Amino acid sequence: MLENFSTIKVESPVDKIIRQIRGLITSGQLAPGEKLPAERKLAEKLGVGRTHVRDAIQKLEFYGILRTRPQSGTVVAGIGITALEGLIGDVLKLEKSDFASLVETRVILETNAAELAAERRTDADLLAIEKALVAYKDKIRAGESAVEEDLLFHLKIAEASKNAVLKSLMLIITPDIVNDFKQYEVCDDRAELKAFYEHQEILEHIRNGDAGAAGVAMKVHLQDVSDFSKSNSFLAR
Amino acid sequence: MLENFSTIKVESPVDKIIRQIRGLITSGQLAPGEKLPAERKLAEKLGVGRTHVRDAIQKLEFYGILRTRPQSGTVVAGIGITALEGLIGDVLKLEKSDFASLVETRVILETNAAELAAERRTDADLLAIEKALVAYKDKIRAGESAVEEDLLFHLKIAEASKNAVLKSLMLIITPDIVNDFKQYEVCDDRAELKAFYEHQEILEHIRNGDAGAAGVAMKVHLQDVSDFSKSNSFLAR
DNA sequence: GCACTATATTTGGTCGACCAATTAATTGGT
DNA sequence: ACCAATTAATTGGTCGACCAAATATAGTGC
Numbered sequence: 406m407l408e409n410f411s412t413i414k415v416e417s418p419v420d421k422i423i424r425q426i427r428g429l430i431t432s433g434q435l436a437p438g439e440k441l442p443a444e445r446k447l448a449e450k451l452g453v454g455r456t457h458v459r460d461a462i463q464k465l466e467f468y469g470i471l472r473t474r475p476q477s478g479t480v481v482a483g484i485g486i487t488a489l490e491g492l493i494g495d496v497l498k499l500e501k502s503d504f505a506s507l508v509e510t511r512v513i514l515e516t517n518a519a520e521l522a523a524e525r526r527t528d529a530d531l532l533a534i535e536k537a538l539v540a541y542k543d544k545i546r547a548g549e550s551a552v553e554e555d556l557l558f559h560l561k562i563a564e565a566s567k568n569a570v571l572k573s574l575m576l577i578i579t580p581d582i583v584n585d586f587k588q589y590e591v592c593d594d595r596a597e598l599k600a601f602y603e604h605q606e607i608l609e610h611i612r613n614g615d616a617g618a619a620g621v622a623m624k625v626h627l628q629d630v631s632d633f634s635k636s637n638s639f640l641a642r
Numbered sequence: 643m644l645e646n647f648s649t650i651k652v653e654s655p656v657d658k659i660i661r662q663i664r665g666l667i668t669s670g671q672l673a674p675g676e677k678l679p680a681e682r683k684l685a686e687k688l689g690v691g692r693t694h695v696r697d698a699i700q701k702l703e704f705y706g707i708l709r710t711r712p713q714s715g716t717v718v719a720g721i722g723i724t725a726l727e728g729l730i731g732d733v734l735k736l737e738k739s740d741f742a743s744l745v746e747t748r749v750i751l752e753t754n755a756a757e758l759a760a761e762r763r764t765d766a767d768l769l770a771i772e773k774a775l776v777a778y779k780d781k782i783r784a785g786e787s788a789v790e791e792d793l794l795f796h797l798k799i800a801e802a803s804k805n806a807v808l809k810s811l812m813l814i815i816t817p818d819i820v821n822d823f824k825q826y827e828v829c830d831d832r833a834e835l836k837a838f839y840e841h842q843e844i845l846e847h848i849r850n851g852d853a854g855a856a857g858v859a860m861k862v863h864l865q866d867v868s869d870f871s872k873s874n875s876f877l878a879r
Numbered sequence: 880g881c882a883c884t885a886t887a888t889t890t891g892g893t894c895g896a897c898c899a900a901t902t903a904a905t906t907g908g909t
Numbered sequence: 910a911c912c913a914a915t916t917a918a919t920t921g922g923t924c925g926a927c928c929a930a931a932t933a934t935a936g937t938g939c
Contacts, residue, residue: 418923443890454924459891460700467704476890476930506807509758513808517750570743571750574811655893680920691894696921713900713920 418453422461425451430481440478441471512627514575515559519607519623521566523616530565531612537561538604545597558604562623565611600630655690659698662688667718677715678708749864751812752796756844756860758803760853767802768849774798775841782834795841799860802848837867 429435441447444462448455462479465471473479522530537558544551563572603626610619666672678684681699685692699716702708710716759767774795781788800809840863847856 445890454922456923463697463700473891474931475892477932478890506805509805510807510811513750513754521746568743568746570747574747682920693893710921711901712922714902715920 418457419460419464422447422451422453422457423465426461426465435481438480440480443478508627508631511575512624512631514571515562515627516620516624518559518563518566518568518571518575519611520616520620521568521571522562523611523614523619525567526565526611526614530561531608534558534561534565534608534611538601538608541604542601545601551597555600562607562611600626603629655694656697656701659684659688659690659694660702663698663702672718674718677717680715745864745868748812749861749868751808752799752864753857753861755796755800755803755805755808755812756848757853757857758805758808759799760848760851760856762804763802763848763851767798768845771795771798771802771845771848775838775845778841779838782838788834792837799844799848837863840866 426435426441429441435441442450444455444458448458451458462471462473466473466479471479471481526534537554537560541551541554541558544554560572560575563575566572603622607619607622607626610622663672663678666678672678679687681692681695685695688695699708699710703710703716708716708718763771774791774797778788778791778795781791796812797809800812803809840859844856844859844863847859
């Protein structure tokens, strides 16, 4: 009997508003560069509080779709309608990305970050990476989980790449990966020791300024980690 | 005389609060999993309105750092302290990324997307890409600006890569690039025709399933576009 | 008739108050 | 003394009102 009830109210008010605004844009009622109705007007027309409209706009603004100027108005920014249609659809479901894509993308970003780091790293960068590596080693020696330290090592490499955007994107996707890894809460000494040696190798290539080797080493490392995760997730089931 | 005045208030109230919360976390006063003070208490202690605290928490939550449950409280989620320190720092300055990094990252993402698309594209994908290419050609033939159609072509390739995350990341950074391009509002027939031929070549490689060639062609194409933008920005000054 | 100024209105930004759900405390019964 | 149920306090969520800046409008002087 319970099957007769469908899940209701699964989407929050702000998501509903985002959907509404998308309708206004895709239907051509809101051309790029055009000012959209005042928050009060929108709130009244959508039959909802202004706070919700506000949150929706803020979210859309974060993705660069809208641009709001104080005491002046909110406008549809730059990008054309054609692309927007595909864009906003993804904003809503960005959170639950499939894990395979996540890992694959991470490999892409990190490999390139390692290559760039090898080319551009300063002495200070090397020091920071080494420090992170030491912290990682200490944590392993103590037999504790070193997920955060592992992440920090990769983060320092991203910083050494001198590409702020690349680093930001890594920061966007890595939390999801870390969360997934933590589910298995593995403390396999052997695997972590192997990871440590791979880290060491990557660092060495970056120190020598060998971009190609650094990239390859990073790719191999992430492949290993990924394989390990897979085998463990099998065990968990 | 004007040099005596330094820029003030460059950081918004919410950024200040984010910084404060970071302090609470990194100093160990807020361990992961621990509930942070109520919004009212925080607002009062920081001497600021609750709205600002609310916005800050929302932003932090978006990055997966905090997790707030209705009528229960907000807790520090998952990820550990060590990594957090580097992470939160970047949340603040994510928005204003330098253009060079932006373009460089775009090349990385698109190159890989083209390679993956060559390996995984279905017939439907090919059709969509071709359609986008035709629309691009028509717009050029008409002598109009075809920025959106250009973007759409690249978007379809990203879709053909079957990597949702990769596509999402591209969608995040491309608007900024497009905005920058639109400033010069160029309608150079010669350049756009060249871009069209390059698009055609990329499509051909994807159709043939030649990942390496597709990647190289994409890289060359983006390099050309980037060079063109640079030369034009010189003229504009 | 035109340009500039002063005023009125509209805008997003901010704040405090109220709401329902949750959690802690209290009370009453056993 | 312990447990249950009821009440009180606290929580994030929501809303409407007020604020200063930006814009549109009316007015005034030339």
